[in-house]
Amino acid sequence: MSVWDSIVGQDQAVARLRTIASGNPKAIAQSWLICGPPGSGRSNVARAFAAALESPTHGLSDEPERSSEQILAGSHPDVTVLATDKVTIGIDEVRELIETSEQTPSISPWRIIIIEDVDRMLERTTNVLLKEIEEPSPHTIWLLCAPSAQDVLPTIRSRTRIVNLTVPSTPAVANFLESRDHIEPETAERAARLAEGHIGVARLYAINERVMADRDELVAGVVNLALASDAVLLAGRLIDNAKAQAEAEVEERATEQEKEFRRINGLGEKDRIPPKLRTAFNQIGKKTELKRRATRRSRDVLDRDLNTIASIYRDAAVLQNNAEDSVGLINRENRAAIARLADRLTRQGVVDRLDSVSTARRRLNGNGNQTLLFEALFCALMV
Structure with missing residues (x-):
């Protein structure tokens, strides 16, 4: 299995990095921005490149290699990875x-x-x-990841080689779900389409029925908003669902980390944790840490919900401009309801509601009161 097999829809970037990795080590740049x-x-591209x-x-062998698997x-x-929930x-x-x-590399x-x-x-x-990015140690390579080069300070940006990735296509993501997770083609296509190129979200939709059901409920709630009471109730359900999803995901991740900890340290499922490893093991399931992760993850879920809301008005704009044949709809299963919504709104009304979603996203990123934020948003979306 090639180190690049898990990369979806990034053929151009993979070809470039594959060539660089197999070239002269003395010619390889030591600071990268992906x-x-x-x-x-x-982050998967960064790991594959590493x-x-x-x-x-x-990385050219199709046979498993221990270093690559590690x-x-x-x-x-x-290889050290800094990932944060903060x-x-x-x-x-x-x-x-x-x-x-x-430090000098130990085995690589x-x-x-x-x-x-x-x-x-x-x-x-x-x-x-x-300074480290500008003048790395002789045997060190830095791989930095960000949404875009503009999200990084110019001083860092100017000292790195930039690799730009694209949004994976719906067919590419669907094929990935079918091959990796053995998802049925119809489910894989729907999950990939609703995720709008986000691989992680597509997998979540494909394998977690509750998450998909919550999304369906949100779409139905938005297209049927009519009263302020509807907005308040929908906001409450949204916040509760996000919290429940986040807590479930964090608990599942902690369980996976505990299993991996045992595996790496040669411990069975029921073996006692040796005293010298107990502090590190206990940190995985520490309540304060899990709570912090859940808070951060809850905000990520709400951000995903904003994407779902925006997709409704994107589809409404597509229908208003007779562009369905050329660009398609994201929420095809809700076409009839969104068509009725598009008929009730002017083109400017659709644009105004997309602006309201953008405003809500800025407030969410600024740690605004989540309940008030979504109540205000849903009131602004009412027709």
Whole structure:
């Protein structure tokens, strides 16, 4: 299995990185910025690139390689990944990475540092990183990930090689779901279409019936908004569903991490945790940590809900402009209801509602009161 097999819809970027990884090591840039919209797989591309750089065959072998498997699983000693559930990446975390980056790799050609969501760094934190990006240690490669180059400070941007990813097409995401998760073609197509190119969301829709049902309920609620009481009730359900989804996902992730911890340390499912490992193991299921993750994840779920709401008015605009044959609808299952909504709204009314969704997103990112935010949004969407 090639290290690139998990990358969806990024043929151009993969071809470029594959060529670089198999080229002269002395010619490889040591600071990279991998950019792509949410769900495009930028962190997966970074891991695959790291695996190709560390691989004895430069990632060209179709046979499993231990180093590649370790990197893709997050357990390779020379590849460090900083991923955060926090709103910002802390300065102490970056200083620790810099110390790691200055160490000689133990078993591989490179010491590789991957930072997901580098756009979450405050300026003073970025300044700490800047010198290392500009003059990396001789055997260190930095792979930074962000939604776009514009989301990163110019001082960082100008010192990296940029790789731009695209939004994967619906057929590409659907094929991925069918081949990797053995999803039925009809379900895979619907999940990919509703996710609008976001691979992680598409998988969630395809394998989690509750998440898909919550989305269907949200669409039905928005197209039928008529009274202020409807807006208040819908906002309440939305917040409750987001909290429940987030808590379930965080608990599931913690369980997976505990299993992986046991596997890496050679422990069986029921083996006692040795005293020297107990602190690290307990940190995985720490209540305060789980609560913090759930809070962050809940906001991510609400952001996804805003995408769903925006897709309704996008479809309404498509119908108003007779563009369905050329660009298609996202919410095809709700075509009749959205067509009625499009008839009741002017073109400017649709634009105004898309603006209201954008305003709600800014307030959500600014940690505004979530209940009041969505009550106000749904009141603004009423016809």
